[in-house]
Amino acid sequence: MRRDPSPTTDPGGDVVLTRAAQAGDIVALGLLLEAHRPGMRAVALSILGPGPDADDAVQNAALTALRRIGDVRDPSAVGAWLRMIVRNACRSLLRTSSRTVPLDDLTRVAAGPGPEEVLERHALRDWVWEALEQLSPTLRVPMVLRHFSSRVTSYEEIARACAVPVGTIRSRLSQGRAKLAEALAATAASAHSDAARRTSASWEDAHDTLAAAERGDFGKVLAERWSPAAALMQGDTRLGGTETLLLGMECDLIAGVRQRPVHVAAGKGLTVWEMDLINPPDDPEHCPPAVAWIMTLDGGRVERLRLFHQPQMPLPPLPPLPPLAAAA
Incomplete structure (x- = not known):
């Protein structure tokens, strides 16, 4: 052996x-x-x-x-x-x-703060985020999704979120890891921003945004916190602006769909909100079960948004019916 x-x-x-x-x-x-x-x-x-x-x-x-x-x-x-x-x-x-x-095969610590809690207050997280900010947006988005999101992590999902082939994602991740290693070395001695505080603020922003939408104030949030030229993107294609986002949110709320934040990865130039989608009881398949808001920021305001919907899980096949008894 x-x-x-x-x-x-x-x-x-x-x-x-x-x-x-x-x-x-x-x-x-x-x-x-x-x-x-x-x-x-x-x-x-x-x-x-x-x-x-x-x-x-x-x-x-x-x-x-x-x-x-x-x-x-x-x-x-x-x-x-x-x-x-x-x-x-x-x-x-x-x-x-x-x-x-x-690390799923490894035994976790039974008591005390979990690794994510340790990481949130750890200087190393600030260092990583500072280095990630040095990457181009093309490389940064796949890197953040692969290593910091909780759901959009496979090559296939990242490729669909970025609207590029899987091979392109593999290439970008390889380039991103190599450049991140260089950026980590280059930023090791610099002062880093408070990633934990930024993540906490982003959690609050996500909850505030959804609460405002349910009050009918989503347009006000877009005007105050998003760029006037904010765009809804699919890959490199612009699908619309804030008016499209406002209409989409209103349609979901009218249909009885609600969103619940479950994970946040927040950088200065890129933030990901991962949400559960809660469908109304009378229309349980109205929307996919989850969505990720992948937001590119400029000066703290959202400039571009990609929405990645988690696909519905296929229903398991029904078991075969037993053979009919032979007629007497």
Whole structure:
């Protein structure tokens, strides 16, 4: 039975670096990843073979480690933890429609704040968002959806949200991860904005926007918080402006459809609101079950909006009827 390839590292050094990284030390995390990169890459090569997929898996794993370093309970075993992330990233690449949840096979902390709560107050999140802002919008949108949204994460869903082929999304993600690594290095020493505060404010904005719409004040929200030239987009095609958004919201409300925010990813230039769509009892299939508002911002005001609707799940096939009894 093949054992996981892993580099020889100093467990004591791993403990010091891991604890420092969990406390928000960016340099410590970088050193930790570099120390274990050979072992991480060896795992990827053993599963995927040489090529760009192996590189993608290692880059994906590094980003996941960056976001989930608070999950590590035993700092002396951080190398095995990193290789587990790589292994799961490889399995994700081997499944055509998989979602990026590379830590589902790992035991979570039973008590205390979860990893997302740790991340929200963690300096590392601010660093990542600052680096994401350095990417072009073409690369930033797929990166945020893949790594920060909770529902629009598969290559196929991101491709449909961006109205481009799946191959284009794979290429953009590969470019985005490479450029993000450069941006992370370039922004490591700079002052970062408060991502947790921005995310909290965006949650409030989402709730306020929906409450205003139900009061009949959605037009007022659009005038106050959105750009006058805000556009509803499908890919690079403009479907309409604020009047189209207002009409669409009014039609949904008249039909009895309501929206409930379930997840927010908020940057200075890109924000994603993920919503449950609640249909009226007498028309349960009026709308798909969920929608993501993918918003490009300029100076804090929404400039472009893409709406990505989660498709209805197909109903399971009915079981075959038993054969009719033969007539007497």
